[in-house]
Ligand SMILES: [Zn+2]
């Protein structure tokens with residue numbers, strides 16, 4: 222395993238949820254690893270192929286996370302903070318079935334306002 226891949230995996234697994242390629246690159250830079258963007262893309266697509274990580278699209282942005290048990294995401298519209306949650310999907314499944322609808326992806330995203338933002342604290346400052 223390459224040093225870049227190793228560092229990427231340790232970042233993805235210590236970050237328990239979605240992370241963008243840009244943040245991943247920042248993290249690597251902090252570790253003194255400075256891969257090019259194309260190296261990062263190559264490693265990401267390799268990790269996706271092996272099934273170790275998965276890709277999640279939020280709006281137009283692409284994020285990555287470890288391919289752990291399925292979960293859903295609460296996403297703050299203000300600061301883009303992401304909170305993993307576990308919903309009981311049985312009701313969703315049952316209602317979909319009533320419509321004769323087959324669910325293929327259970328990447329449920331719920332948008333709102335996080336605690337920091339609702340307090341008026343800008344976490345980006
Ligand atoms: Zn997640």
Ligand SMILES: [Zn+2]
Nearest residue numbers: 297300335338
């Ligand atoms: Zn927020």
